[in-house]
Amino acid sequence: MKILKPPKLCDGDTVGVIAPSYPVLPFHQMYKKGITNLKKFGFKVKEGNTVKLEHFGYMAGTDRQRAEDINSMFADKEVKAIVCAIGGQVAIRTLRYLNFDLIRANPKVFSGMSDITTFHVAFLAKTGLVGLHQTDVIFGFGADMTSKEAKYEMDLFFKITKRAEPLGLLPALTRWEAWREGKAEGRLFGGNVPSLQALLGTPYFSKPDEDVIFFWEAMKQPLDLLDQRLVQFRETGLFDRAKGMLIGKIRGEEAGAVKDMTSEVKKVILDITSEFDFPIIANMDFGHYTPNLPFPMGLKAKMDTDGAKVWINEAYVK
Template sequence: MNAVKPYRLQQGDKVGVIAPASPPNQENLERGIAYLEDLGLRVKVGKNVSRINGYLAGLDQERLDDLHEMFQDPEVKAVICACGGYGTGRIAEQIDYELIKCNPKIFWGYSDITFLHTAIRQKTGLITFHGPMLGSDIGKSDTHSLSKEGFKQLFEPSAFVYTDQVSPLETLVEGEASGELVGGNLSLLVSTLGTNFEIDTKSKLLLIEDINEEPRSVDRMLNQLYMAGKLKDANGILVGDFCNCIAKRDLTLALDEVIAYYVKLANKPALKGFLMGHCNPNISIPLGVPAKLNTLENRLIVDSGIV
């Protein structure tokens, strides 16, 4: 499927805010919305963003309605997620992908939003953005300026270059690789296996990150991706942040040991240390665009995600 780049934002554009997974912290969300307004954007908040249904931000239909409304509204130029948590997989089958395909626009989030990134890209070709969210990141008082600056890529098309100057990068497997950049949260990538939205990594660069998973859980998920052929199919692997992925038992393997084992088993060029995921700063990047990984120069080049 041909990739579709959404149009860039301009001063005065309206953007929509939705909560397709868990309920966001409302105070943080208000501060996150204020940041978008400081960028010169107008904000339309989904009708159901403040709803709470256990660990979900309202009923499945309510969250689905907000997503559909934002893509259907011709005044809304971007759809920004308030937070992750859990819930996007519950609505994936009910999404009107033809609606999204006919109304391509910027879609932004990470963590549980990984399921929607994968589903939307593979069903419509739309390039989406893996980046910090309003309620869980941008609205916090200690959010790093680099996390906030990531939104500026939505206003002007330009390639993004990640080197050791952003954060120290470590080579796990030497080499050069190129391909469409895909991936995101490891738990969500694994949850797509065997569904209509199974992650396609063939000839791609695969990004993985996660939070609050013990090394043995990371081992289990990477083993499943490996046995499903997803690590072997990829041209290269980017290891993002694995926040608070520490053992809660004495008998354990080290997280770095687990990750290195599977990456080396796949034997594809791989770099570790990208500040992408549940970290501060959280560097935002487009998914579905061509990218180049070079371990000899510790460098990642990612094409612009907008036109």
């Protein structure tokens, strides 16, 4: 797995903000708060055209408009990092219009989660660029910065993007669970389950050719649907190079309240992966409706279920 690391972030750098999937408008107040907080942290902000656009109600502009925003931010020498506003479901529609040669020639911190997984996987396959599965503008920088959850996420974001050194042991905000015991080392690979599934069989997905620690998260959904998606990963050979598995919090909103189905998933995961012996740590601090740990796609990591510990053993930035 050939990887390309971005330069580190510095105080006063310009951060580009784009909406490459879902539109910002339904979350406008949280978005404005996120932009304000980015500036309070000492960054200049350059907003892309897509943060003002809406198409079909679920896209922040047409496919070409969203792709052009991405290409433009990578081409802009002033922009040192790109933070996505929000996830969605239609990032995959932009991929055919991206200039991967341009992206390869201008590596930058690229952060986001959920459907932004699409870009992390595609960038790794097409350019080797390491994307950061973590903070976005609306639910990351737009959170209440006085809360322990926001402080947890922001502290990790700045440590991994500003320091050209391995992050090391990941701190746990909540209690992580060991579902299958053992130790493992490998490169981090994974992200949001539906987004990963959508990429299977496309030119933008390269099955890992090295040992990996497979990390994944998903919103609360019918158990049989999640079962089907994970079985597809198994049957396409995605688990063949997996030496370990990290699972986030599987949450969703029902009747105005956040519901968690992580415990329901345990028996399904252990059944689907019964032919494998890789260790599993679950209920980790990443996913939807939770602060997010940083997972740089393609970097070396290790895990040990004794104490439910995970380390990132390689610097994300240079």
